[in-house]
Amino acid sequence: MASYKYDIASGAEAFTFNSVMRACTKEVAALSWCMQHGLIAAKAVCSRCAPPPFMRRKGMHWRCSRSSCRVERSVRMNSFVERSTAPISKLVMVIFFWASGTHVTEAAQHAEVGGDGNVVEIDATSMTKKQKYNRGKKHADY
Incomplete structure (x- = not known):
């Protein structure tokens, strides 16, 4: 039986907290970082x-x-972000926090969602079917 050695440390400096946050400062920087590391086709x-x-x-x-x-x-075509409409920089941060096992509250602080001076508006959209032309079942929401 052959023994295998994996050098996990080689190239790991690209996936540290500081390097990922630096790459996610701008959308173009996040895109080039993903291309450099093979997450998106170069x-x-x-x-x-x-x-x-x-x-x-x-x-x-x-x-x-x-x-x-x-x-x-x-x-984004033929990549893991193909069906997402979120910015690539936010997706990279979310994936990094998920992979490192970071708690949600700590990840939200770094992802800059809400906080002092930032207002987060949550829309309470009704997902019930709206009747059209006074036909069909009437719903109390309308």
């Missing part, structure tokens, strides 16, 4: 062109470099 290839040229990053989108194509696609 290169993209156009799927419509044959032979496929590389796509160039334009903000938060990839854009085909061919002038006849110009297909745009989100940098």
